[in-house]
Structure formats: structure tokens, C-alpha cells
Amino acid sequence: MIRFLLKRLLQMIPVLIGISIVAFLLGILMPGNPAEISLSSEGAYSPSKEQIKLREEELGLDQSYITQYINWSKKTLKGDLGTSYKTKKSIKNELKKRLPNTLTLAMLSLLVTVFLGIALGLLMAIYQNRLFDQCQQFLSILFISIPTFWLGLILMMVLSEKYHLLPTSGLTSLKSWIMPVITLSIANIGSVSRLLRSSILNELPQHYILVAHSKGLKEKYIIFRHAFVNSLLPVIAMIGSMFSGILGGSVIVENIFAINGLGKFALEAINYRDYPALQGYVLLTGIMVVLVNILVDLIYYCIDPTLSVGGDLNE
Structure with a gap:
């Protein structure tokens, strides 16, 4: 496992470099002059060319893109993500303040997705082609759509608004998490349940299942004790890939329910063309997704150490 983990960490280095390049390019490819936007955010609605040129020199924008990237990377490695054009505060501190809300929302959504998606998928496989299975298949497609x-x-x-059961917005109590979590996880529940059902049904014709049947074991026991465990790997892969989707979905959900998280921060950065803030968001979320993928690979390894994950194990 140590060898596998070291390989994954080494493979993470070029991925992180790629993420940093993408984050840096956002400040170059997006419309508008960052120097002019920075001056406008300070109240200079029509900055002169001289003011813009001075601000470009101050921000290092008069240098080549490669030099700008190197300087930005050096600051980033030291933990300095720059200053927000909008709030004039440290982007690192702004992200740190909002990160707990987004992580809580993402983890609660993943837990609900895992629990309900796996439970429903297992029941769909046990009661295949019966009324429960047919109804749940319809609901799964509806959830995804x-x-x-x-x-x-x-x-x-x-x-x-109608029944006054839950708070409309904000994080005033534990009830405040219910609607955002449901909104963010409902489509994933449908996807996980359908995948697990299909995966279990693909295992049932296997020889070890036929041997279990020949021993007189009950169908429900065989599915739960044997087929279910061997069907988890593709589900785990899907759940791991869902994390990036949940982070992307949090941009919408956090703004609908007025949650002060990373998603709301990113959308505000886009609206105000706050490029340094958006660069920090992309870099942070990219690192989080990479770390989650490594965790998924470790879970793969723990479930089946003989499996070659990504062609690295047991070469």
C-alpha cells in the first residue's frame, strides 16, 4: 500500500501543475483587463491609460505570461493566493472562512447518496422485475432528470414558503441543511441505485453464485453476502467521481439557499470579474478533487489488493 500511495502522490504532481496552469489562464483568457477592473473596484469608474499602466506594473501584468505564471506559482506555494479585487481581503482567508460550509454540504450529500443509493440499489436487485423495482427504476430516472x-x-x-417547515435560506440551524443536501444529492441517488442494481444483476450468472445456489442458500442471502460485495467497485468509482460534480453543483445550491460557501464565493468572483479570487477557487477545488480520487483508489486497494488500479498495482 505504501508503494501504491507513493506512486499516486508522484502522479499528483503533474496533475496539480496542470490545475495551476488552468487556474492561472483564467486571469488571462477571461474578458477585461485585470488592472482596469482592479481600479474600477476602488471607485475609479473611468481610469486613465496612465493609471492602468501603473496598476499593470504594480500587479506584474506588464511581464510575459511565463514570468507572471512563475511569480504567481511561487506565491501560491507559499500560501499567498493574492488579494480579492472586490473585498480587498486575503483570498486565502476568504476561502478558509467558506471552506467548512462547502465541505459540510458536500460530505452530507455524499453520505445521503451512499446510504440511500446503495440501499435502494440493493433492494432493486433483490426485488428485480417486481413492483418495487419497476417503481424505483422510474423514480431513479426522474431523479436524474x-x-x-x-x-x-x-x-x-x-x-x-407554503408549509413553513424549513428555513428559506442561510444556516440558522440543522434544519437549514436539509433542503440543500436533498437538492444536491437527489440525482446522484438515482445514478448510484441504478448502477448498483445493474452491477449486482451482472454478478448473479457467475459461477460462485451458482455454487451458492447449489448449497441451498436463499436468494436474498446470496445477493447480500456475495454479489453485493463484488458489485461495489464500480459504485465506489462513481461516488468518487461524483465529488467533483457535487462541488460544481454547490455553486448553484449555495446561491439558491444563500449559503456562504466556496460555490457562492466563485459565482460572486465571476460576477465581479474578480480573477484572483476565481483562480484561488479553481486551484483549491482542483486539489480537493485530486485528493478524493486518491482516497477512492485506496479504498479500491483495501477492498481488493489484487486489483490493478490504474495499471499501477501488481505490474
Whole structure:
């Protein structure tokens, strides 16, 4: 496992370099002059060319892109992500302040997805082609098809505005997490349940299942004790890949429910063309996704140490 982990960490280095390049390019490719935007945010609605040129020199924008990237990377490695154009505060501190809310939302959504998705998928496989399975297959497709923003607005309208069961927005209590978590996890529940059902049904014709049947074991026991465990690997892979989708979905959900998280911070950065803030967001979320993928590979290894994950093990 140590050898495998070291390989994954080494492979993470070029990925992180790629993420840093993408984050840096956002400040170059997006419309608008960062120097002019910076001056405008300070109240200079029509900055002169001289002012813009001085601010470009101050921000290092008069240098070549390669030099700018190297200087930006050096500061980033030291933990300095720059200063927000909008708030005039340290981007590192701004991200640190909002990170707990986004992580809480993401982890709660993953837990709900794992628990309900696996439970429903297992029941669908046990009661295959029966009424429960048919109804749940329909609901799974419905869950996947519902737009996130539409579901959030409907939940808010029904549960908050009409029946006053849950708070409309903000994080005033534990109840405040219910609607955002449901909104963010409902489509993933449908995907996980369908994948697990299909994976279990693919295991049932295998020889070890037939041997279990020949021993007189009950169908439910065989599915739960044998087929279920061997069907988890593709589900774990899907759940790991869902993390990046959840982070992306949090941009919509956090703004709908007024949650002060990374997603809301990113959307505000886009609206105000706050490029340094957006660069910090992309870099942080990219690192989080990479770390989660490494964790998924470790779970793969723990479940089946003989499996070659990404062609690295047992070469």
C-alpha cells in the first residue's frame, strides 16, 4: 500500500501543475483587463491609460505570461493566493472562512447518496422485475432528470414558503441543511441505485453464485453476502467521481439557499470579474478533487489488493 500511495502522490504532481496552469489562464483568457477592473473596484469608474499602466506594473501584468505564471506559482506555494479585487481581503482567508460550509454540504450529500443509493440499489436487485423495482427504476430516472436549480426552488416554495417547515435560506440551524443536501444529492441517488442494481444483476450468472445456489442458500442471502460485495467497485468509482460534480453543483445550491460557501464565493468572483479570487477557487477545488480520487483508489486497494488500479498495482 505504501508503494501504491507513493506512486499516486508522484502522479499528483503533474496533475496539480496542470490545475495551476488552468487556474492561472483564467486571469488571462477571461474578458477585461485585470488592472482596469482592479481600479474600477476602488471607485475609479473611468481610469486613465496612465493609471492602468501603473496598476499593470504594480500587479506584474506588464511581464510575459511565463514570468507572471512563475511569480504567481511561487506565491501560491507559499500560501499567498493574492488579494480579492472586490473585498480587498486575503483570498486565502476568504476561502478558509467558506471552506467548512462547502465541505459540510458536500460530505452530507455524499453520505445521503451512499446510504440511500446503495440501499435502494440493493433492494432493486433483490426485488428485480417486481413492483418495487419497476417503481424505483422510474423514480431513479426522474431523479436524474430533475434540474438542480428547479428542484431547489420547488423545495423552497413548498417546504418553506407554503408549509413553513424549513428555513428559506442561510444556516440558522440543522434544519437549514436539509433542503440543500436533498437538492444536491437527489440525482446522484438515482445514478448510484441504478448502477448498483445493474452491477449486482451482472454478478448473479457467475459461477460462485451458482455454487451458492447449489448449497441451498436463499436468494436474498446470496445477493447480500456475495454479489453485493463484488458489485461495489464500480459504485465506489462513481461516488468518487461524483465529488467533483457535487462541488460544481454547490455553486448553484449555495446561491439558491444563500449559503456562504466556496460555490457562492466563485459565482460572486465571476460576477465581479474578480480573477484572483476565481483562480484561488479553481486551484483549491482542483486539489480537493485530486485528493478524493486518491482516497477512492485506496479504498479500491483495501477492498481488493489484487486489483490493478490504474495499471499501477501488481505490474
